[in-house]
Amino acid sequence: DAKTTQPPSMDCAEGRAANLPCNHSTISGNEYVYWYRQIHSQGPQYIIHGLKNNETNEMASLIITEDRKSSTLILPHATLRDTAVYYCIVNDNQGGKLIFGQGTELSVKP
Amino acid sequence: DAGITQSPRHKVTETGTPVTLRCHQTENHRYMYWYRQDPGHGLRLIHYSYGVKDTDKGEVSDGYSVSRSKTEDFLLTLESATSSQTSVYFCAISSFGTRGRGNEQFFGPGTRLTVL
Numbered sequence: 001d002a003k004t005t006q007p008p009s010m011d012c013a014e015g016r017a018a019n020l021p022c023n024h025s026t027i028s029g030n031e032y033v034y035w036y037r038q039i040h041s042q043g044p045q046y047i048i049h050g051l052k053n054n055e056t057n058e059m060a061s062l063i064i065t066e067d068r069k070s071s072t073l074i075l076p077h078a079t080l081r082d083t084a085v086y087y088c089i090v091n092d093n094q095g096g097k098l099i100f101g102q103g104t105e106l107s108v109k110p
Numbered sequence: 111d112a113g114i115t116q117s118p119r120h121k122v123t124e125t126g127t128p129v130t131l132r133c134h135q136t137e138n139h140r141y142m143y144w145y146r147q148d149p150g151h152g153l154r155l156i157h158y159s160y161g162v163k164d165t166d167k168g169e170v171s172d173g174y175s176v177s178r179s180k181t182e183d184f185l186l187t188l189e190s191a192t193s194s195q196t197s198v199y200f201c202a203i204s205s206f207g208t209r210g211r212g213n214e215q216f217f218g219p220g221t222r223l224t225v226l
Contacts, residue, residue, distance in 0.1 A: 043200050043217030100153040
């Protein structure tokens with residue numbers, strides 16, 4: 001699996017959009033981009049994933065650049081409960097392991 | 111939330127004793143995983159299963175064994191616990207193999223294990 005690079009920490013004001021970047025410049029053509037988050041002391045939570053098209057669900061939007069070397073997770077209206085560590089993972093979608101890096105610690109502030 | 115539970119949620123044991131952690135799912139998913147999480151290392155895969163009696167090693171499998179005798183249960187055993195196995199253990203299940211689904215993994219609440 002390709003590696004990803006994320007900023008270690010970010011702040012966001014409550015009610016504003018949180019834009020979390022991820023670089024995955026060595027991603028292969030068959031690898032998907034997955035996002036998870038982990039709220040303190042809880043198990044990781046799946047957010048969204050995509051291959052090359054932008055994706056949106058009830059939690060977030062995923063924007064993948066045309067060359068697929070980077071992506072951005074967007075939380076449109078961040079709340080205090082979105083404070084967590086966010087992990088960007090690339091995976092070949094074949095049921096195997098996920099490789100978790102260090103992630104981005106997002107702090108949503110009032 | 112996916113129907114996945116772990117037991118026990120907390121356990122304190124002594125070095126050299128055997129320990130078994132249980133993961134139970136009600137989703138009928140084929141894939142199940144055991145991860146451990148430690149400060150500075152993030153989540154690391156111990157073992158995973160891709161069906162009843164079908165298991166494979168992850169990146170930190172030494173000192174651990176697993177068993178899956180039925181779809182809903184995945185057991186992680188520490189044959190002789192050591193202090194280095196003090197960690198938080200997470201079980202996960204994946205919808206992979208279900209039509210139209212990818213490798214979304216859903217995690218349990220975790221088991222905090224302390225080996226004295």
